Amino acid sequence: xxxxxxxxxxxxxxxxxxxxxxxxxxxxxxxxxxxxxxxxxxxxxxxxxxxxxxxxxxxxxxxxxxxxxxxxxxxxxxxxxxxxxxxxxxxxxxxxxxxxxxxxxxxxxxxxxxxxxxxxxxxxxxxxxxxxxxxxxxxxxxxxxxxxxxxxxxxxxxxxxxxxxxxxxxxxxxxxxxxxxxxxxxxxxxxxxxxxxxxxxxxxxxxxxxxxxxxxxxxxxxxxxxxxxxxxxxxxxxxxxxxxxxxxxxxxxxxxxxxxxxxxxxxxxxxxxxxxxxxxxxxxxxxxxxxxxxxxxxxxxxxxxxxxxxxxxxxxxxxxxxxxxxxxxxxxxxxxxxxxxxxxxxxxxxxxxxxxxxxxxxxxxxxxxxxxxxxxxxxxxxxxxxxxxxxxxxxxxxxxxxxxxxxxxxxxxxxxxxxxxxxxxxxxxxxxxxxxxxxxxxxxxxxxxxxxxxxxxxxxxxxxxxxxxxxxxxxxxxxxxxxxxxxxxxxxxxxxxxxxxxxxxxxxxxxxxxxxxxxxxxxxxxxxxxxxxxxxxxxxxxxxxxxxxxxxxxxxxxxxxxxxxxxxxxxxxxxxxxxxxxxxxxxxxxxxxxxxxxxxxxxxxxxxxxxxxxxxxxxxxxxxxxxxxxxxxxxxxxxxxxxxxxxxxxxxxxxxxxxxxxxxxxxxxxxxxxxxxxx
Numbered sequence: 227x228x229x230x231x232x233x234x235x236x237x238x239x240x241x242x243x244x245x246x247x248x249x250x251x252x253x254x255x256x257x258x259x260x261x262x263x264x265x266x267x268x269x270x271x272x273x274x275x276x277x278x279x280x281x282x283x284x285x286x287x288x289x290x291x292x293x294x295x296x297x298x299x300x301x302x303x304x305x306x307x308x309x310x311x312x313x314x315x316x317x318x319x320x321x322x323x324x325x326x327x328x329x330x331x332x333x334x335x336x337x338x339x340x341x342x343x344x345x346x347x348x349x350x351x352x353x354x355x356x357x358x359x360x361x362x363x364x365x366x367x368x369x370x371x372x373x374x375x376x377x378x379x380x381x382x383x384x385x386x387x388x389x390x391x392x393x394x395x396x397x398x399x400x401x402x403x404x405x406x407x408x409x410x411x412x413x414x415x416x417x418x419x420x421x422x423x424x425x426x427x428x429x430x431x432x433x434x435x436x437x438x439x440x441x442x443x444x445x446x447x448x449x450x451x452x453x454x455x456x457x458x459x460x461x462x463x464x465x466x467x468x469x470x471x472x473x474x475x476x477x478x479x480x481x482x483x484x485x486x487x488x489x490x491x492x493x494x495x496x497x498x499x500x501x502x503x504x505x506x507x508x509x510x511x512x513x514x515x516x517x518x519x520x521x522x523x524x525x526x527x528x529x530x531x532x533x534x535x536x537x538x539x540x541x542x543x544x545x546x547x548x549x550x551x552x553x554x555x556x557x558x559x560x561x562x563x564x565x566x567x568x569x570x571x572x573x574x575x576x577x578x579x580x581x582x583x584x585x586x587x588x589x590x591x592x593x594x595x596x597x598x599x600x601x602x603x604x605x606x607x608x609x610x611x612x613x614x615x616x617x618x619x620x621x622x623x624x625x626x627x628x629x630x631x632x633x634x635x636x637x638x639x640x641x642x643x644x645x646x647x648x649x650x651x652x653x654x655x656x657x658x659x660x661x662x663x664x665x666x667x668x669x670x671x672x673x674x675x676x677x678x679x680x681x682x683x684x685x686x687x688x689x690x691x692x693x694x695x696x697x698x699x700x701x702x703x704x705x706x707x708x709x710x711x712x713x714x715x716x717x718x719x720x721x722x723x724x725x726x727x728x729x730x731x732x733x734x735x736x737x738x739x740x741x742x743x744x745x746x747x748x749x750x751x752x753x754x755x756x757x758x759x760x761x762x763x764x765x766x767x768x769x770x771x772x773x774x775x776x777x778x779x780x781x782x783x784x785x786x787x788x789x790x791x792x793x794x795x796x797x798x799x800x801x802x803x804x805x806x807x808x809x810x811x812x813x814x815x816x817x818x819x820x821x822x823x824x825x826x827x828x829x830x831x832x833x834x835x836x837x838x839x840x841x842x843x844x845x846x847x848x849x850x851x852x853x854x855x856x857x858x859x860x861x862x863x864x865x866x867x868x869x870x871x872x873x874x875x876x877x878x879x880x881x882x883x884x885x886x887x888x889x890x891x892x893x894x895x896x897x898x899x900x901x902x903x904x905x
Contacts, residue, residue: 266393270304296404298369325468332469403549423551432556445513448547456522483628485617487528494532505530514543551599560593563653568721610782640713655681730836734762752808760796770829
């Protein structure tokens with residue numbers, strides 16, 4: 227499989243900034259007293275459920291009187307001072323500390339300066355309201371901030387006397403991931419999906435067989451009293467320091483390990499024996515709340531007992547609580563590959579009797595894990611979006627029982643060399659079941675294979691309803707399609723038994739993607755040339771599959787806008803050029819801020835079974851400022867807008883104009899202007 231990455235447009239501005247209140251100063255100069263020590267008497271974190279902080283940060287459902295906010299978004303606090311704050315003679319700054327050994331270099335000790343104007347991507351505070359001895363601060367955090375519980379200290383200083391005082395808040399500040407913020411790597415665009423995958427505290431988990439799918443309601447309870455503290459306790463019990471908690475990939479990987487208990491005294495002890503004495507039967511649990519509360523209450527003693535749906539349910543609770551969009555997913559006929567062959571292997575002796583000690587691979591009637599949503603800047607473009615995470619202890623990953631996050635896009639295309647644990651999840655959903663017989667010389671021969679044995683009816687709860695939705699297509703191409711076979715063979719080449727699938731007889735067909743000049747402009751058709759060349763002395767028949775998807779600048783795919791299958795017949799030594807066109811009308815309504823288009827190509831040569839891959843080409847969309855759509859303006863028409871204004875500051879200034887619409891975003895213009903004092 228190859229990808230052609232088509233980047234476009236400028237970085238979007240950040241959403242969800244708290245509305246600032248205009249600053250007001252006291253009109254009584256005698257209230258500024260430089261002789262008096264400036265001290266903080268009390269701090270109001272404005273943390274009630276009815277306060278704007280929790281409403282604006284979508285944290286008003288948490289049963290807690292602490293301040294719970296999301297990173298990359300401003301929040302407000304009030305300070306009651308011993309006297310009026312004078313910005314000319316007084317200084318003030320905030321300090322936040324998280325973890326046992328806070329360090330500025332590790333971003334776990336934060337020093338927040340007081341500034342005149344807030345800017346994105348940094349810790350800072352601004353006075354937005356002042357009334358005698360009381361000031362209200364608007365505090366900004368970067369989208370990369372470490373999540374967790376912070377202790378707040380306010381330091382004040384009188385410049386004339388040099389006196390410094392500190393005040394420790396009696397309440398903590400909890401910082402979470404922010405899927406509502408466009409620049410956070412867990413950003414999710416759809417409000418309906420955010421309501422489902424972050425804010426919904428109940429759900430459905432599926433079980434049984436593909437012929438008889440059962441469903442049970444699960445109480446995730448991520449907002450219940452004490453659950454946020456329990457989730458952070460789970461993180462604290464891991465060996466990962468707080469400085470690693472700014473990256474959701476890292477946090478998800480830690481949670482995957484900490485929900486099970488074989489090697490790190492995590493939340494749940496697994497039990498598949500049928501004997502549940504001394505604990506609770508896995509089938510008796512109906513939610514995550516009591517499990518997490520018990521684990522927290524007993525200081526980290528694993529709770530007895532869990533099986534896959536319990537591990538998954540608790541994982542959903544923890545990740546939603548921390549702000550990562552998450553869902554529980556059930557795979558029917560789920561394979562367990564124990565030797566990284568990416569096949570499910572069954573061994574027989576010469577008499578067709580099973581060789582039990584070799585038959586360690588298995589197929590479960592069903593298995594439940596999780597999908598979580600995030601960008602993957604550590605992977606190639608297009609690998610963001612849903613990531614598979616499995617907390618059930620099955621196989622170790624780098625020495626620990628954990629699995630994921632593995633990109634669903636990578637799983638679907640067979641790109642199992644992309645981290646984390648993609649081969650294991652690929653085998654769960656799309657491995658072939660291979661039957662082997664032992665030969666007299668103790669070698670084994672393949673005697674049969676089943677290509678549709680695993681990965682059926684992959685299910686999750688629908689957005690906004692209790693219906694079941696089948697998401698198998700997100701994990702693999704349709705069974706027996708050429709794209710699916712290419713993905714399987716591509717994946718198995720990286721497994722422990724690459725010889726299962728025959729190598730191509732020859733690799734003598736080449737494919738190249740080309741464009742002319744600077745490429746297409748936004749608002750025009752995208753045109754490419756696909757060059758296919760046969761370098762052999764024999765004719766070749768090839769099939770090429772192309773797919774184009776809209777992609778956010780974070781590498782998360784949005785929607786597929788075009789799919790094609792091209793059959794190409796080549797004479798010996800022949801080269802053919804295919805004109806490939808994506809009309810503007812097919813992608814104009816799919817564009818998002820800083821949108822890009824990603825073209826994926828895969829193919830096979832019939833005579834040699836060569837898989838066509840490896841083309842890399844970058845095609846840039848250039849922003850055009852010519853057609854600006856305002857209302858019902860016709861195509862290629864010009865629009866002139868006249869605006870009257872009076873400058874308020876003399877000197878050399880810049881007049882900036884920008885336009886936003888669905889079809890054409892990030893359009894800006896600037897003009898230099900000399901402004902003179904009025905006579």
